[in-house]
Amino acid sequence: MSAPNLISVMRLVLIPVFLVFLAGNRPAAALAVFVVASISDALDGIVARRTNNVTPLGVFLDPMADKILILSAFIALAYIRAVPPWLAIIVVFRDILLFTGWIALNILKNLNIISPSVISKITTFFQMAVVIFVLFDLSEYLAVYKGFLNILFILTGFLTAITGIHYIFRAVRLAVKNSEKQ
Numbered sequence: 001m002s003a004p005n006l007i008s009v010m011r012l013v014l015i016p017v018f019l020v021f022l023a024g025n026r027p028a029a030a031l032a033v034f035v036v037a038s039i040s041d042a043l044d045g046i047v048a049r050r051t052n053n054v055t056p057l058g059v060f061l062d063p064m065a066d067k068i069l070i071l072s073a074f075i076a077l078a079y080i081r082a083v084p085p086w087l088a089i090i091v092v093f094r095d096i097l098l099f100t101g102w103i104a105l106n107i108l109k110n111l112n113i114i115s116p117s118v119i120s121k122i123t124t125f126f127q128m129a130v131v132i133f134v135l136f137d138l139s140e141y142l143a144v145y146k147g148f149l150n151i152l153f154i155l156t157g158f159l160t161a162i163t164g165i166h167y168i169f170r171a172v173r174l175a176v177k178n179s180e181k182q
Contacts, residue, residue, distance in 0.1 A: 004048035008061040011040045015072050022076050027138035038128045041066050067095050073131045082134045090157045094164035101171050123159040130156050
């Protein structure tokens with residue numbers, strides 16, 4: 001298995017560790033694990049590109065590990081009431097929508113994977129920032145101003161919804177383009 005794929009697998013292994021620490025009321029430990037997992041999200045892509053080691057498995061594994069990490073964090077944080085339920089619902093709904101769209105485009109229509117857009121990468125950054133700041137606040141190492149968190153929640157919810165709509169338009173455009181070729 002290639003180094004970038006091993007990094008993605010490591011991120012998947014860290015997810016239950018993160019959840020155990022969060023469930024065990026150890027937010028500082030959960031924060032440390034989440035930060036390592038978040039850094040690995042950037043690292044696997046960098047390593048894959050720099051070593052020219054982009055594989056079909058990696059193209060699938062990296063975004064899947066990223067989505068599972070984000071979804072797990074938002075669901076768990078909403079469950080303990082650390083993030084608003086509406087934000088977790090938006091994040092989960094968008095990723096379910098993207099996943100089902102991906103299945104429709106890539107399996108049913110045999111189209112290429114839609115690559116992440118700049119706004120999607122920005123959204124992922126904000127989603128990870130929400131988790132990190134909430135965990136900082138829960139760990140009591142850094143009291144985060146609630147007004148800041150509320151603004152971050154709203155901005156992240158907005159960006160998440162916008163990227164969902166953005167991907168729908170990209171998918172429809174790709175499907176129309178593909179049907180015109182046939």
